Amino acid sequence: MKLQKNLVTSFTAHQPVTVGNLSITAFPKFHDAADPYSFVVSGNQTKVGVFTDIGTPCENLIHHFKQCHAAFLETIMMLQCWRMEGIHTF
Numbered sequence: 001m002k003l004q005k006n007l008v009t010s011f012t013a014h015q016p017v018t019v020g021n022l023s024i025t026a027f028p029k030f031h032d033a034a035d036p037y038s039f040v041v042s043g044n045q046t047k048v049g050v051f052t053d054i055g056t057p058c059e060n061l062i063h064h065f066k067q068c069h070a071a072f073l074e075t076i077m078m079l080q081c082w083r084m085e086g087i088h089t090f
Helices: 059-065 076-084
Strands: 017-019 022-028 037-043 046-051 070-073
Touching: 022 059, 037 059, 046 059
Parallel strands: 046 070
Antiparallel strands: 017 022, 022 037, 037 046
């Protein structure tokens, strides 16, 4: 996909990036991918975490999760593991 350069912003861990009235901060986390990050989006004195690929939450993720008013969580691998072990999921 070809994107206009003015629409692409690089990020560095723990350095907020501003998009409109929102501040987005990336932070590293434990995961078996190269350079895995999750994000905290802040605006109007509210923080929302965007936490993906969570198999086992690391200390860094727990630290940022505790600061959030709400969170988007994606843990598909954990659900698959539970199903393989016969644990009921919704």
